[in-house]
Structures are given as structure tokens and as C-alpha cells.
Amino acid sequence: MSVKIFDTPEVQQFLRAVANLDGQGGDPRTKQIVHRLMSDLFKAIDDLDITPDEYWTGIAWLNELGTAGQAGLISPGLGVDHFIDLRLDAVDEQLGVENRTPRTIEGPLYVAGAPVEHGFARLDDGSDESGHPLVMQGTVYDAEGKPAPGAQVEVWHCDTRGFYSHFDPTGKQAPFNMRRTIIADEQGRYRFRSIVPSGYGVPPGSPTEKLLTALGRHGQRPAHIHFFISADGHRKLTTQINLAHDPLVNDDFAHATRDGLVCEVVERTDEASIKAHGMDGPFG
Ligand code: MBD
Ligand code: FE
Incomplete structure (x- = not known):
């Protein structure tokens, strides 16, 4: 009726x-x-x-979602976080602001208060035995394209099981493992050593997974690394890189992959190259 x-x-x-x-x-x-x-x-x-049955099923699901603390997890799954980014992009376009590095969503797994390092940081504590060493470096530029000395690079990512410290269901990770704040050097450069992260999957059996399943969707993210970039007198950039080798790089349940954020991990096996690129120190 x-x-x-x-x-x-x-x-x-x-x-x-x-x-x-x-x-x-x-x-x-x-x-x-x-x-x-x-x-x-x-x-x-x-x-x-x-129907009333449908409505009360939805209410029970919301209670389950809240108990699991997953409002912030289903939100990117339903595209709201990315929609907010599209609106911020549209504001920038209206103002004529060009972003050299696109923004993308924060996600629910950032934790404030990570250890602060200058120029170089090792992010992982070495406890993930299947971890493949990763080195990344770059320069923070300001809106005029000039290097930004002292800029703050907050970086966080998960381990090879897809688990983030502070949210690890096995309780196996030390606080702030794979989370650091790196202060860029006098030339705006930052550099870190860590391990290549795996993709992320929403918790099995969770209310988030149940809804995605009812939509015929998966709850997987490709391997990625999160960043907050900030500097005095500048607005903060929230972004990620998505690793090109992951088969899901363009099939992200959280809709965070964007053109300009997909990065190739280059394998270096010869000693000379490893030495030249360095593993454990700042630039030089
Ligand atoms: C993540 O690691 C993430 O980055 C997002 C956006 C959602 C869920 C898990
Ligand atoms: Fe993430």
C-alpha cells in the first residue's frame, strides 16, 4: 500500500x-x-x-555502527568524504587557487601526537617481519612554488596485514608505530624510511561490511600512505598517495584515489643504488 x-x-x-x-x-x-x-x-x-520493519532495521544497524565506533568508516564508504573534497576543489576553482598536489580524504585512523623528527624519520619499529623496506623523500613547496623550510609533514600508514597502530585488533603494535611528524629541513625537504604497506579492509562481520555487502560492494582500500602537510601562514593539505602496484588502486571503497596521487614504488636491489639512495639517514 x-x-x-x-x-x-x-x-x-x-x-x-x-x-x-x-x-x-x-x-x-x-x-x-x-x-x-x-x-x-x-x-x-x-x-x-x-516500511516500519525496514526503518527499525536501519535503527538497529545505526546502534551497531555506533557501538563499533564506525560512523567515520562508513562515511567514506558512502562517498561523503570524497564529496566534501569535490566541494572544496570547486571552491578553489572559483577562487582561482591551483593545487599542485590534490587533496584527498583523511579517513578515520589518524592519531594526533606522533613523535616529531627533523628531516628524516624511520616510521616502523622493525617488528613487521614481512615488511619490505621503503624509502620516500620529497620537498614541500608553498603556494608560490617556493620550498617551505620547517614545514610539518605528518605521515601515517598501516602494516603488511592492513592494521594501523592504535586500531590493531591483535594488539600487536606499539603506539605510534608507522606514525611520525617530520619537520622539513632548510630546503623544505623531508625523507623517511618505513615498510611498504598493504591495502586495508574494513573489519570482517562489522556493520560497515554488512552494509557494503548489501550494496554488492567490497570494503577494501588499495595500499596507501596518508599525509597532513602544514606550515605557518599556509592552509593545511590533507592527502594520501596510492601505490600503483596494488590491483585495487582504482577500486577503493573509500573513493580516495585521485589522478596525481598514484605513485610507483621502484624496487632497488643493487648495493650501489641502495647506498646512493640511503636507508637510514637524512639527505646527503
Ligand atoms: C583507511 O585506512 C582509510 O584511509 C580510510 C579513508 C578509510 C578506512 C581505512
Ligand atoms: Fe588509511
């Missing part, structure tokens, strides 16, 4: 009352947003004839 009551004055007035639009007190912006979101929900229930 299908009934349509959304557009009736009674329902419209009821929605205004729900958000206290015509009453005193509260925060005007919160009232405006809640009024709009509840209106959109009521309209969806009406349009799609969402």
Missing part, C-alpha cells in the same frame, strides 16, 4: 515543530540542518514507502 502525506500542511508543520524552527532557544544553524535532514528522511520514507 502506498500513501503520500509528506506535502500536507500537517506534516510540514510537524517538521517545523520537530526542529523547533518557530520556537525560542537552541542554535539556529543546528535547527536549520536538523529540519532539512529530517525533512529529507520523511520524504524518503513517503516516496519509497519505507
Whole structure:
């Protein structure tokens, strides 16, 4: 059976009352947003004839999601994080701001307070025995294209099982493993040694995975490394690199892969090359 009551004055007035639009007190912006979101929900229930059983199934899922602390995990899965990036890109375009390195989503697994190092850092503590050594270096440039000495490079990534420190279900990683803040040198350069990370998968059996499965989707991310880049007087860049060798590099459940952020890992096996590129020290 299908009934349509959304557009009736009674329902419209009821929605205004729900958000206290015509009453005193509260925060005007919160009232405006809640009024709009509840209106959109009521309209969806009406349009799609969402049944009570379907609605209460959704509520039970939300409770499960909250208990698991996964609101921040399903959010990129449903594309909201990437949509917000597209809106920020559109603002930049309107202002004529060009981004040499594209932004992409933060994700839910950053932890503040990582150890701070100058110029060079080793990110991994050596405990991941299947870890393949990785060296990355670069220069932070400002909006004018000039190197940015003293810029802050926050970097974090997961291990070869796809687990991040502080979120490791096996409890096997030390705090801040594979998380560092590197202060760029006088020429804006940073350099780190770590291991090549694996891709990430949402926890098996989790509410996030259940919804993705119901959509016929997977919950996998390609191997990637996260960055926050910041410097005095400049806005912060949130980005990632996605590793080109991962078969899922263009099939990311979190929709974070972007043109300009896909990087090739180059294998170096000869001693001379390893020596020339260095493993454990700053530039030089
Ligand atoms: C991650 O590692 C991640 O980067 C994102 C965006 C979502 C889930 C896990
Ligand atoms: Fe990640």
C-alpha cells in the first residue's frame, strides 16, 4: 500500500515543530540542518514507502555502527568524504587557487601526537617481519612554488596485514608505530624510511561490511600512505598517495584515489643504488 502525506500542511508543520524552527532557544544553524535532514528522511520514507520493519532495521544497524565506533568508516564508504573534497576543489576553482598536489580524504585512523623528527624519520619499529623496506623523500613547496623550510609533514600508514597502530585488533603494535611528524629541513625537504604497506579492509562481520555487502560492494582500500602537510601562514593539505602496484588502486571503497596521487614504488636491489639512495639517514 502506498500513501503520500509528506506535502500536507500537517506534516510540514510537524517538521517545523520537530526542529523547533518557530520556537525560542537552541542554535539556529543546528535547527536549520536538523529540519532539512529530517525533512529529507520523511520524504524518503513517503516516496519509497519505507516500511516500519525496514526503518527499525536501519535503527538497529545505526546502534551497531555506533557501538563499533564506525560512523567515520562508513562515511567514506558512502562517498561523503570524497564529496566534501569535490566541494572544496570547486571552491578553489572559483577562487582561482591551483593545487599542485590534490587533496584527498583523511579517513578515520589518524592519531594526533606522533613523535616529531627533523628531516628524516624511520616510521616502523622493525617488528613487521614481512615488511619490505621503503624509502620516500620529497620537498614541500608553498603556494608560490617556493620550498617551505620547517614545514610539518605528518605521515601515517598501516602494516603488511592492513592494521594501523592504535586500531590493531591483535594488539600487536606499539603506539605510534608507522606514525611520525617530520619537520622539513632548510630546503623544505623531508625523507623517511618505513615498510611498504598493504591495502586495508574494513573489519570482517562489522556493520560497515554488512552494509557494503548489501550494496554488492567490497570494503577494501588499495595500499596507501596518508599525509597532513602544514606550515605557518599556509592552509593545511590533507592527502594520501596510492601505490600503483596494488590491483585495487582504482577500486577503493573509500573513493580516495585521485589522478596525481598514484605513485610507483621502484624496487632497488643493487648495493650501489641502495647506498646512493640511503636507508637510514637524512639527505646527503
Ligand atoms: C583507511 O585506512 C582509510 O584511509 C580510510 C579513508 C578509510 C578506512 C581505512
Ligand atoms: Fe588509511
